[in-house]
Amino acid sequence: MNVTPASATPTRLRDEWLAYWRDDAPRLLHIAKVGLAVALAMGLCMRLELRSPATAMLSCVIVMMHQQSGIVIARGVYRGLGMVGGSLAGLVLIALFSQQPLPFFLALAAWIGLCAFCSAYFRNFQSYGLVLAGFSTAITAMPALANPYGVFDNVIHTISEVAIGVLSASVVSTVVLPRAVAPALYAASRASFTHLLGVLRATLARDAATVQSGAQAGAQTGTLLSLIGERANVELLRTGALFEDPSMRLRQSVFLDLDRGFLDTVTWLYALQRVKTHASADAHPRAQAAIAALTDATLALLPDTATASPPGIADDAVAALLPRLDAFETALPARIAAQLRALDDLPPAQRQFVESTGAALLFMTDDLRLLCRRYLEARAADRQPWTVSVLQAIGRIARQRVVGNRTAALIAGVRAALAVLLVAAVWIASGWVGGSTAIVAVAITSTLFxxxxxxxxxAWQIFTGCLAGWLAGFAFSFFVLPSLGTFALLAAVIALFVMVGAYVNTFPKTAVLGLGFNIYFCFIVGISNPAVYNPSAYLDTGFALLSGIATAAVAFSVLAPRAGEWIARRYLADVRALVADDARDGELDDDLLYDFERKLRDCIVQIAGAPADPRVDRERMIAWAFAVLEAGRAMILMRLDTQRLGDTLPAAWTARLQTWLDALADLFDTPTPENADRAQTATQAALAALPPGIEPAADAPVGPDALVRCRMHALLHFTDFALRDATLALWTRTERMA
Incomplete structure (x- = not known):
């Protein structure tokens, strides 16, 4: 008989309480800070006798939807800039069309659609400012439509209230037990770097039988997707850290190089997986043994991340890896040459498997070495790891931009404009008193989401949040508020309601629901100077908000939905167009390859994050995106290497290269078997015209030009592998991608 000691129960309860506190303490601290910031903003607006403290409260709950202080400040800055721009646009619209409703609504819808398009096209943190510039125009202009002479006062009050809300949120988030972005950034960076090393080890250690498995190929693609998604999250955190820590701004160039090195390493890893797959199926056993010798030597360098502690690999282990990578990279060309000498009696195609594998390992090692160096520099807080001047770093920040898919962005803009016009038409036709509020709601939902x-x-989650906020606001406004006699009681009760929504907002699955509750609770309650007791107006405002949100939700579901087949076809067509627009015709500079890779990374993340639809083959879309990434990257590197080698290449090489570039661009523009055959023929012709890379001659030193030619050979062979890859079946039929 087992007897549980009496002391075991209190100990277990204490452990469970400590575990709960560790998990929920950050959430409880965050909601307390949100309540404090909202009360502070409301008090300042009342003290300054501004017209609508609710606008400042709205700004607080929106910018504090994130817990890190740096991201709160970043959202506050972009919210302030967007609100100023949108308010000025509203002032212009009222000045031009105040007495002409039809032109006014057409111009308002066009402006909101343009802002929605730009916010969806420019895929960076700054796009939030464009979102605000869109719907803040409606916030400023709609109340002044019946009283045009009051628009200037409305602009001044709105901007002032938003500024107070942003400042209150930023101050509370930064001063009261701040939660910095930098620790989360470093933790996410360490985790993604550890994951990358683990995937490298798994790829190098994988045997031939495993490589040929179709299920394993799908798992490899999923692993690469997770790596890319993790890196995108690191970049988001870094953007927030720029507003929190001045050293982050000065080290921006290091972080950009780190991001570039990560993408390059992942792309070489993808190429290595492909060449191992083809070698396992077609290579001679001796060639496979040579490949295994090269991969095993690389595998011996990498630390075993499986034994690392949960936070990830230690900085000391990365520092110890650097000299080993340097030595290995220096010795690898000679090792590749020795393996090629041992296979001198095999056909050239068999030796090419070894050379391509060696090239992938060589340049992956080079990128990994630079990645490790930048990783350590980015984490060094006690010294200045800048390789460029401050002015150069600022210049590099200004040049970096990421754009998304034009079709998806255009649809977002058209959808927002049509939703606004539909609600405006209903308002004009019915003479509905709450029509202006419905237009504000549809503008906010169409652009923000x-x-x-x-x-x-x-959109439906925020509809539910708005409904809950409407009901809670009714109870507050007409049953609780009349009994509150002091500002302290008012602030305490308001804070309690807001803290409930903020707590729901801290959970990823209900984040939008909690945000919607807080936004529309503050909006509908409408704390103002002086307070107004009007139940009928309150009910009409809530109904107008719900109608506007529902209209936007229906528009998202009906007008070219993100998961639809048509938008998927257009999305793929635009992704494939990057091969011609950027890879073949883009202006050669230091940032062309990085910009191209970031565009494709964003596309891959969007495809992977899109809602499931049985009519859309998501795996095929991802395969296309990776094919574009591989082919486009090869084309850009071939152009750069050709520019570098210059006159050392044969006279016929320029024509062969251009033919190869045109053939690949035509193939991705019109993916037919005939174009695939033409691209494969052009690839073989380019290989025949290119001088050899690493010569297997004994004791012959390998110069930098030979290494460049080795990479060019490998890129052409990787392209040939992709064109012959039966597992992707990209060219088996004509794709109708209008």
Whole structure:
């Protein structure tokens, strides 16, 4: 008989309480800070006798939807800039069309659609400012439509209230037990770097039988997707850290190089997986043994991340890896040459498997070495790891931009404009008193949620949040508020309601629901100077908000939904167009390859995050995106290497290269078997015209030009592998991608 000691129960309860506190303490601290910031903003607006403290409260709950202080400040800055721009646009619209409703609504819808398009096209943190510039125009202009002479006062009050809300949120988030972005950034960077090393080890250690498995190929693609998604999250955190830590701004160039090195390493890893797959099926056993010798030597360098502690690999282990990578990279060309000498009696195609594998390992090692160096420099807080001047770093920041898919962005803009016009038409036709509020709601929802992976779900969640906020606000306004006699009681009760929504907002699955509750609770309650007791107006405002949100949700679900087949075809067509627009015709500079890779990375993340649809083959879309990434990257590197080698290449090489570039661009523009055959023929012709890379001659030193030619050979062979890859079947039939 087992007897549980009496002391075991209190100990277990204490452990469970400590575990709960560790998990929920950050959430409880965050909601307390949100309540404090909202009360502070409301008090300042009342003290300054501004017209609508609710606007400042709205700004607080929106910018504090994130817990890190740096991201709160970043959202506050872009919210302030967007609100100023949108308010000025509203002032212009009222000045031009105040007495002409039809031109006014057409111009308002066009402006909101343009802002929605730009916010979806420019895929960076700054796009939030464009979102605000869109719907803040409606916030400023709609109340002044019946009283045009009051628009200037409305602009001044709105901007002032937003500024107070942003400042209150930023101050509370930064001063009261701040939660910095930098620790989360470093932790996410360490985790993604550790994951990358683990995937490298797994790829190098994988045997031939495993490589040929179709299920394993799908798992490899999923692993690469997770790596890319993790790196995108690191970049988001870094953007927030720029507003929190001045050293982050000065080290921006290091972080950009780190991001570039990560993408390059992942792309070489993808190429290595492909060449190992083809070698396992077609290579001679001796060639396979040579490949295994090269991969095993590389595998011996990498630390075993499986034994690392949960936070990830230690900085000391990365520092110890650097000299080993340097030595290995220096010795690898000679090792490749020795393996090629041992296979001198085999056909050239068999030796090419070894050379391509060696090239992938060589340049992956080079990128990994630079990645490790930048990784350590980015984490060094006690010294200045800048390789460029401050002015150069600022210049590099200004040049970096990421754009998304034009078709998806255009649809987001058109959808927002049509939703606004529909609500405006209903308002004009019915003379509905709350029509202006409905237009504000549809403008907010159409622009704010066009950027999320699943807009219809997010819109219906915020509809539910608005409904809950409407009901809670009714109870507060007409049963609780009349009994509150002091500001302290008012602030405490308001804070309690807001803290409930903020707590729901801290959970990823209900984040939009909690945000919607807080936004529309503050909006509908409408704390103002002086307070107004009007139940009928309150009910009409809530109904107008719900109608506007529902209209936007229906538009997201009906007008070219993100998961639809048509938008998927257009998305793929635009992705494939990057091969011609950027890889073949883009202006050669230091940032062309990085910009191209970032575009494709963003596309891959969007495809992977899109809602499931049985009519859309998501795996095929991802395969296309990776094919574009591989082919486009090869084309850009071939152009750069040709520019570098110059006159040392044969006279016929320029024509062969251009033919190869045109053939690949035509193939991705019109993916037919005939174009695939032409691209494969052009690839073989380019290989025949290119001088050899690493010569297997004994004791012959390998110069830098030979290494460049080795990479060019490998890139052409990787392209040939992709064109012959039966597992992707990209060219088996004509794709109708209008």
């Amino acid at each position: 066009a950027l999320v992976p699943d807009p219809p779900t997010a």
